[in-house]
Amino acid sequence: MLKNTMCIVLLSFSFFGCSPSLYNTQADEKLSVAKAQKDIKKGMSSAEVVEVMGSPNVISTDAEGREVWVYDKISTQQAYQNSSGGLSIIIAGISGDSGSSVKNSRTLTIVVKFDSQNKVRDVSYRTSSF
Known part of the structure; x- marks a missing residue:
């Protein structure tokens, strides 16, 4: 029974690995101040x-x-420096090494205002880093 269950779990992981991501990276790439301007x-x-x-x-x-x-976009980058002096970027996961980390977050907000005929009348944007 346990062997069958493990086979089903592994098989389902293989299907999920081949399926398209639920995260829309194309939309994420579309959002920038330069694109808006x-x-x-x-x-x-x-x-x-x-x-x-x-x-x-x-x-x-x-x-x-x-x-x-x-349109709102928030991005976060985290860099980790271990005790041996190496620098690495942490995308996901947890490390057991000792050291220090720096985390930077940026926000981008683009506001598009339309007129009464649903045509763009104004575009503004705001960015922040913290």
Whole structure:
């Protein structure tokens, strides 16, 4: 019974390993200040914005009922220096070595405001590092 269960578990891991990731790396690569500055122009339709930037994180309306789209991206990098002086980047997992680590986080928020005809009227962005 245990042998059959282990076979089923290993077989299911092999299927998950071959399946496409649930994380959309293409959308993540689309979101940048340079992309917003270069590709989003006043007068673009909402469909054109989605084509360039992907789906927004938040859709709301302003006081006049016009749509406002918000794109948020948060990235974190962590570097670990072990006691022997080597430097490594930790992507996932836990290490048992002693040493020190530095963690940097960055945020990017892009706000796209539309007019009453659902055409882009303004684009703004904010970045922060901590």
